[in-house]
Amino acid sequence: MADGGPAAIDNTMGASLIGVICAGVLYGVSCVQTWYYFDRYPKDVWYIKALVGTIWVFDSIHQCLISHTVYHYVITNYHNPAILGNMVWSILLEVLFNGFIGLLVQGFLTLRVWRLSNHNVPLLISIVALVLAEFACSLVFTIQSMQLITWAQLSQLKGLSMSVNILAAVTDALIAGALCFFLQRSRTGFKKSDTMISKLIMFTVSTGVLTSICAIASLVSIILWGQTLIYVAFYFSLGRLYSNSVLATLNARQAIRQLGEDSEDLSFSMHPTFLKTTAARQLNSNITTNISIKIDTSHQYDPDLTHLDRQPDSATTENSY
Structure with a gap:
């Protein structure tokens, strides 16, 4: 989180607005994907439907929170620059809901690694530990930050902010790498099945890389411009990238399945x-x-x-x- 004063916050509130706009566009995409999923896959098992529904609810809450943050500073207190030195509760609570979304999506992908690796226990434990550590950092950050008032005080939690982004990037890279490795090892030498595997690998890399890049960009912004809100332009969109990645994965099943089997x-x-x-x-x-x-x-x-x-x-x- 930023740790500057009113001037620093004022000069970079535009970055927050850009982050909200980008997250809003991605939220629109996730809404369309959610509708497509329930329309196209009505016979999916209940817990997958519950996963998609819960992610959409958390997505919606997160979008409301970040929109409230920008509205509070840019609209409600437009003629009150003194308020820029104080934090609004919504920008702190959004970290928790970003953590919830990451926990659900990474948990779902971890289950895929578990099945594709033929129940590799050491790998499972490693990924689960990273996923839980990331969520724990988000939870601790939210609880501790709620006790603070000013942006200057928030500099005390800079280590936690960096930890969340580091763990997110490492976890996403490990999950994507594991999926690609086991998919590559599953090649059979036959054109149809190998074509399907190649598509799966490309799909896995593209979704994993996007979230990792976003987390790294947020981390770099905190390190280089810690007294500004530039980092939120990336962090606001991180949860939306997570939700869209799992929705795209679920919605692409029918097309990818047809590559491997006509029946x-x-x-x-x-x-x-x-x-x-x-x-x-x-x-x-x-x-x-x-x-x-x-x-x-x-x-x-x-x-x-x-x-x-x-x-x-x-x-x-x-x-x-």
Whole structure:
């Protein structure tokens, strides 16, 4: 958080306004994505729907809080420059809701790492520790900052501000790196499944890099311009990038699934069993014989990554080759 006086705050209130505008645009995108999700995937399991709904609620609260912050300084107290030296409660509370959004999104992605890595316990513990540490720092910062009055006093918590951004960047990079590693290791050598894996890797990198860059930009701003509010132009948008990344991931399932399987009976799942099954089907499709072969194929279904009406343990298909 900034630790300057009224002059420093006044000179950089424009950065806060830019941050609110950028966050507002991203909030509009997340609203559209939320509507698209509930319209397109009505048969998803309840806890994924609850995740999306909760993220949208926290997103909305966060947008209201940062909008109130700028309105308080720029509109309500336009002719009262003395108020610029004091903090308004909304800019402190928004840190907590940013933390809630990060906790939900990173927790969801951690679950994906857990499944794709075939239950790698040491990796899971490392990521969970980072996720919880980031949220704990956000919580402690909010509690302690609420007891302060002026921006100058807030300089006492600069270490916590930096810790939140450092942990966010490291956690996002680790999750994205782990997903890319296990996806790359799952390549089968068959064009269709490898194309799907390449798309997944590109998608994972793009979403993980955006949040990491935003957290790093916020951190650098705190270090270099700690007496201003320049950092909030990035931090206000961080939560929105988190929500849009998980919504984009959920909404892209149908398109990515079609890259790996034309049949409606096979669900998209980031799991090695699915990738091997896809490769096996491709191999069978290239074999030409005059006999009828019955293929019993086991599928690993991931309920939070599919919206199919039925989720059988196995599917039996009969094809002539």
